[in-house]
Amino acid sequence: MRTGITRRKLITRAVTAAAGVSGVGVAISIADRFGLIPPDHYGPFGVGETLTYATQRVLTSGHSLAREFDRSQISPVAAVNGEAPSKESYQRELESGFSGWRLAIDGLVARPTSLSLADLKDLPGHSQITMQACEEGWSFIAEWTGATLSSVLDLVGPAPHARYVFFFAYDDWFESIDMADALHPQTLIAYGMNGQDLPTNHGAPARLKLPRQLGYKNLKYLSRITVTDTVANVGEGLGGGGPEAGYAWYAGI
Amino acid sequence: MRHSLLVRITHWITALSVAGLLVSGVAILIAHPRLYWGETGSFETTSLIDLPLTLTYGHSGWGRYLHFLSAWISVLTGLVYVMSGFINGHFHRHLLPSRADFALPATGSPLSYNGLQRLTYLGVVFILFPVIVATGLAMSPAITSVLPWLAIAFGGHQSARTIHFIAASLITLFVLVHVTMVTLAGFGARVAAMITGGREAVEEHA
Secondary structure, three states, X not given: OHHHHHXXXXXXXXXXXXXXXXXXXXXXXXXXXXXXXXXXXXXXXXXXXXXXXXXXXXXXXXXXXXXXXXXXXXXXXXXXXXXXXXXXXXXXXXXXXXXXXXXXXXXXXXXXXXXXHHHHHHOOEEXXXXXXXXXXXXXXXXXXXXXXXXXXXXXXOEOOOOOEEEEEEOOOOEEEEEHHHHOOOOXXXXXXXXXXXXXXXXXXXXXXXXXXXXXXXXXXXXXXXXEEOOOOOOOOOOOEHHHHOOOOOOOOO | OOOOHHHHHHHHHHHHHHHHHHHHHHHHHOOOOEEXXXXXXXXXXXXXXXXXXXXXOOOXXXXXXXXXXXXXXXXXXXXXXXXXXXXXXXXXHHHOOOHHHHOOOOOOOOOOOOHHHHHHHHHHHHHHHHXXXXXXXXXXHHHHHHOHHHHHHOOOHHHHHHXXXXXXXXXXXXXXXXXXXXXXXXXXXXXXXXXXXXXXXXXXHO
């Protein structure tokens, strides 16, 4: 009798546990389909990062807009990290006023192309007064002018299964963002700052402006944009130079 | 007073996650140990407070990962503690002070908390923790895209960071005083009571 009950309990528990484990599995695959699992979901910190990313993706799913500021709040000094790339290919473009600069757009797109600075300025875009907050703790407000990334993507036609947009820079740094941020109305390929051309150390001739994420995701000195369905085949497969240096892939914090 | 199982479990998870938050918080802070008021601030602008910490880069990668993992654990544990505390009367019975708890000389049982202790615990749970969570969220550009008033209510992005630091300092002060008082009251016995629940007050009086 007793062993019978125990066995029944054991079976019930085993079935419950199996259902629980497969339930978690199903939940993970559903979450992944809706784009709620970040590339850095593994490792000791993966649970926290996944909770943050999934929660913020759900909360911001209505294309919520980063705070915009009044012209009077623009910082008199725009702080900056790092210096312009010293490599010859960049210095040559800088000296020629970026007249020969091209922004290549390729990957999972119907019509790969490359844009000159003039092409970029002809695309639909806008100016926005938003904050740049560095993960170190400092911040400044500036007016950024650029083409929306969505208009750049419209031009090339991303494949329906595209999931990430990679950005490559002249200083060999790279980052990637998901389609939710790529198609966000405030995500700019910015070529102007505070009414002038983008200053050299702020990423001339064009940088990514992603006001819903911290500064380090806002890649400077752009040279190429690549649309992919995975982060696996670029660099170390972590989705960017930030993640390779130990920083979170998603920086909406 | 016997500590309930729920209080004991949430106490130790909170202790561990707050330790994780403090260590990682310092790792993040030393990358820019200056505090400002308003929306913006950088080395090129005037600071409110210059902390006597050596500027150290290279720790905020793991620091941020550990900070947000610990924050999630701490917040979820805190929610379980607060909700159950309201439901089972923990706050009402053990932490809400009555006039007698402030009487001098103390008349209450030495095994129950006095008025100052009760107010301190309530202040940490219902003021410091909510403020530190809210100021943390106010620094997130994604969260403030949904709740812009959160940053505005604290006076701006940098003000929120400064208030976050002040609240963290007060929580650290609370932890230091708490551990000191536990040590004075008998470290081994008090820690054992928070692990096993401790004996009933009646038995201790016997």
